[in-house]
Amino acid sequence: MSSSVLSDAFRTHPLNLNHKVVDLSSVEILPDSHAWTSEANKYSSSCGGDISRLESIPIINLKDENAMELIRLACTTWGVFQIVNHNVPKNLVDEVELAGEKLFSLPMDRKLMAERTPNGVSGYGMARISSFFSKSMWSEGFTIVGSPLEHAAKLWPHDYHNFCNTIEEYQKEMKNLASRLMGLILGSLGVTEDDVKWVEPKGELKERGAALQLNSYPPCPDPDKAMGMAAHTDSTILNILHQSNTSGLQVFRGDGIGWVTLQPHPGALIVVIGDLMHILSNGSYLNALHRAVVNQTQHRLSVVYLHGPPSSVKMGPLPQLVDSNHPPLYRPITWNEYLGIKAQYFDKALTTISLANGFMNADDDDSVK
Ligand SMILES: O=C(O)CCC(=O)C(=O)O
Numbered sequence: 092m093s094s095s096v097l098s099d100a101f102r103t104h105p106l107n108l109n110h111k112v113v114d115l116s117s118v119e120i121l122p123d124s125h126a127w128t129s130e131a132n133k134y135s136s137s138c139g140g141d142i143s144r145l146e147s148i149p150i151i152n153l154k155d156e157n158a159m160e161l162i163r164l165a166c167t168t169w170g171v172f173q174i175v176n177h178n179v180p181k182n183l184v185d186e187v188e189l190a191g192e193k194l195f196s197l198p199m200d201r202k203l204m205a206e207r208t209p210n211g212v213s214g215y216g217m218a219r220i221s222s223f224f225s226k227s228m229w230s231e232g233f234t235i236v237g238s239p240l241e242h243a244a245k246l247w248p249h250d251y252h253n254f255c256n257t258i259e260e261y262q263k264e265m266k267n268l269a270s271r272l273m274g275l276i277l278g279s280l281g282v283t284e285d286d287v288k289w290v291e292p293k294g295e296l297k298e299r300g301a302a303l304q305l306n307s308y309p310p311c312p313d314p315d316k317a318m319g320m321a322a323h324t325d326s327t328i329l330n331i332l333h334q335s336n337t338s339g340l341q342v343f344r345g346d347g348i349g350w351v352t353l354q355p356h357p358g359a360l361i362v363v364i365g366d367l368m369h370i371l372s373n374g375s376y377l378n379a380l381h382r383a384v385v386n387q388t389q390h391r392l393s394v395v396y397l398h399g400p401p402s403s404v405k406m407g408p409l410p411q412l413v414d415s416n417h418p419p420l421y422r423p424i425t426w427n428e429y430l431g432i433k434a435q436y437f438d439k440a441l442t443t444i445s446l447a448n449g450f451m452n453a454d455d456d457d458s459v460k
Contacts, residue, residue: 112206112217114199115229121313125227128316143351148342150356152176153275163279166364170377171342173359174272179264181358184333187261190254191392194233195307197246205242207234214242218306218320223437229317229385235262235303262303265331265396269301272329272362273398280372282411300327300399300426308339308383308391319383319391325365326433326440327399332361337391343380350382366433366441367400367426373408374420378441400426419446 113122149165151158154176165172194202207214213236218228235242239258243251274284308319319339334340340353340361353361369378383393400406407423421444424432433440 111227112199112203112215112231113227115231115309115311119312121311121316125229126313126316127226127318127321142341143344143348146344146348146351148173148351148353148361150175150359153178153271159275159279162275166276166279166368166372166376168377169342169344170364170369170379171353171361171381173353173356173361175356175359177268177360179268179360183257183260183264184360186257187394188333188335188392190257191233191305191307191394192390194246194254194305195231195392201246202231205233205245212236212302219304220321220323220437222434224321226318228320229311229314230306230308230319230383232307233305235305236301239303258303261394262301262396265303265398266301268331268360269329269396269398272331276329276364276368276376280376280409280412282409286411287409300397300401302397302399304395304397306383306393306395308385308393310388310390311385312387314385314387317385319385322380322382323438324369324378324380325363325397326367326430327365327397328367328371329365329398330363331396331398332363333394334361335390335392337386337389339383339385339391340393341382341384343382345380365398367406367429369441370421370424370444371406371409373412373417375412402427422446 113124118125148169148171149161150173151161151165152175155161162172202215205215207216213234215231215233218230218232219234221228233242235258239255240251243254243258247254277284277287306320311317322343332340334353334355336355338352338354341350342353343350363379363381364376366378368376383391385391403425405423405425407421408419413419421441424444429440429444432443436443
């Protein structure tokens with residue numbers, strides 16, 4: 092089900108096909124197509140504001156008895172936090188990173204055999220958000236929705252089992268961790284999982300709104316002018332991100348602090364609050380604006396688990412968080428509809444469903460499940 096949700100939204104708003112996949116490992120001079128300047132785009136690194144060295148993103152021990160309160164604080168000030176003692180085996184995280192390295196180091200003609208089609212969601216290609224920008228990003232990606240088998244068999248016709256086993260094992264661990272995080276995050280909002288039954292529907296991974304995204308950022312000849320992944324918020328409830336031991340992920344603090352680099356912390360996973368959790372929390376939890384920058388010498392890799400809701404559920408601010416002093420800030424919406432709006436309006440998507448703007452269709456007043 093999740094694959095059809097994602098495909099439908101992208102099929103309605105196809106990718107900008109002007110972006111060609113370029114073999115970045117063989118490029119010695121930054122081509123104009125990849126040169127971001129402040130004039131060219133407000134999302135480029137050269138005009139992104141200060142990089143703060145004074146602030147650091149919270150690291151939360153999930154075994155800490157105050158974990159819920161710390162999560163609340165992190166979600167209201169950052170919209171992102173790192174977690175340790177999360178129970179995901181270190182060797183599995185190492186294996187998934189190695190699987191990603193093996194994939195991205197394949198020759199380009201082999202990777203293109205598993206290329207994502209303009210109408211598809213799974214497979215090899217550029218960052219999904221590329222279609223919103225006139226400049227190309229200095230990265231390549233591989234998206235897995237459901238089983239990795241079809242594409243893995245194209246990449247390694249005789250030897251795809253190890254890759255598939257590792258990915259499937261990691262997907263299972265991420266699904267469990269996402270459920271645990273949902274319990275903690277909802278708890279930190281004063282809501283129980285029983286209040287929000289749709290959060291944990293029974294069913295297989297393939298029926299749920301989830302995807303795994305591998306991102307690769309090769310060394311770049313002119314990193315100050317390039318952008319690994321342009322600034323965006325995630326269209327999910329939350330994402331769980333592992334980054335290899337090279338920094339590059341930056342989070343924007345809107346309260347005058349600017350861009351803050353998320354330094355790799357041994358054994359930590361990063362939790363990024365997405366647009367849908369921002370809506371559920373009635374605006375109190377921040378959907379982190381983040382981007383990935385590149386460097387001249389080191390290859391960087393990230394593995395991102397995207398956790399979304401079941402496709403058919405209309406969700407809006409949780410009723411427990413709404414009263415006469417806290418009117419609902421957004422109209423209820425399904426994930427499918429939201430992905431379509433995001434594909435069209437990108438950073439303005441939330442504004443189009445904001446009730447503060449008086450924007451509301453006659454058929455949009457269903458109560459939240
Ligand atoms: O690679 C990173 O650190 C960022 C990835 C990301 O933001 C994404 O996949 O949405």
